[in-house]
Amino acid sequence: MDPANLHRSSSVAASLVTPEALQSARDLVECGEYAKAQAAYLDLLARDPTHFSVLNEFATLAQAAGYRSAALTAMKQAVSHHPGEPIGHVNLANLLLEGGEAAAAKSHYAEALRLAPEFAPAHQGMARALDELGDPAADDHRDRGFTGHATVIRPYRGRGSPVPVLLLVSVRQGNIATSAWFDDRVHAVTAIYAEYWDRAPLPEHRLVVNAVGDADLSGKALALAAEICARSSAPVINPPERVATTGRADNAARLAGIPGCRMPAVATVSADTLRSATDLTFPLLVRRPGFHTGRHFQLVETAPSLDPALAALGVSGADDVLVIAYLDARGSDGMARKYRVMFIDGRFYPVHLAVSDDWKVHYFTAAMADAPQFRAEEAAFLSDMPTVIGPKAMAALAAIRNELGLDYAGVDFGLDTDGDLLFFEANATMVLIPPDADPIWNYRRPAISAAQTAVKDMIARRLGSR
Helix, strand or coil: CCHHHHHCCCCCCHHHCCHHHHHHHHHHHHCCCHHHHHHHHHHHHHHCCCCHHHHHHHHHHHHHCCCHHHHHHHHHHHHHHCCCCHHHHHHHHHHHHHCCCHHHHHHHHHHHHHHCCCCHHHHHHHHHHHHHCCCCCHHHHHHHHHCCCCEEECCCCCCCCCEEEEEEECCCCCECCCCCCCCCCCEEEEEEEHHHCCCCCCCCCCEEEECECCCCCCHHHHHHHHHHHHCCCCCEECCHHHHCCCCHHHHHHHCCCCCCEECCCEEEEEHHHHHHCCCCCCCEEEECCCCCCCCCEEEECCHHHHHHHHHHHCCCCCCEEEEEECCCCECCCCCEEEEEEEEECCEEEEEEEEEECCCCCCHHHCCCCCCHHHHHHHHHHHHCHHHHHHHHHHHHHHHHHHHHCCCEEEEEEEECCCCCEEEEEEECCCCCCCCCCCHHHHHHHHHHHHHHHHHHHHHHHHCCCC
């Protein structure tokens, strides 16, 4: 899909995008003929590159197919040519937010709300953007966006009878990324935002997937999700009551006795309590509850560094802070290593090893792309995890998996020089991110594909179709 096609100038009158031609493209989408639909929309854009519905629908199609750049190009053109369309600003903002551009997304949600002050999707998106930015004004937008809009029926594009699935999500961050779990030509997904569920009768469903994954952030959502599950006779993936015990402090307590596993002490205290503490051991880690991928997470090496670290987190007074003992994951080469293993339907799926010169190890900031020796190390881990991490760490992984008792979860960890597992975190929110198209990542593709297939197989087994 070439986004450059969207920039073609056209002297053809806009009237050539007839309702019949547009409906024909929509019919192709509804029938699952995505390649033909793509060609049809590009043909319509050649006739009129400013047509709002065509640009908007093409962007949706491109995003669903994984062509984010083309989707962004289309939505930016839609907003440029039709600045008075609130849904255009919302759809562009959604794409920006998904790409990590929360501030840019906020500006478009704000413009949508200026145009349509009660537009629920704009309030919903603004709440997510403000959450990313750590702005407490998100709560007001949540109430205005989700009250009366807790149930969302997702499009079904199949030809036969659908398989109905109920998806439970939170209005806050920390949901499991399930967009790739379902095929809209097979599954008819109805999502319920648990915090705003009005206890109406549940829609038809054969499976419940609880995607509320962050126990530290979404306690209310998990309690209501458990109530929803209690009203259903369908099988449940990731029962909410099990997810509710996977907060960082809870994990530190319940997993502390596992042989071969070094578990850091974790405490939740107010910022004021932490500032006044006199028995702290440095270095230590501080982070805001409910955030992942290294956001709002600081290393405090000395007592004088504590106040600046809390200021960087944006917390004060009675705001909660997680205080975590620091585990040194550096090897003899001075580089820190973080391994990730997914637990899917009871089995292990290694998905990455990140090597970094920074204590805060994340794959997207690690040194992997420029270091063939680290890629070779990761390839060995992905192909033969037991040999690479050793029997003590393997036994610790099995104990962690059994204690969590989740159908879908992941664990991040390091290794010390004795072969013990250094526990960083374990929860249901960890994502499977496919590598980009560069051939240097070809060695990673089988591992990611195996984990993705395992998720789909799990869903099929729960539905009794495999």
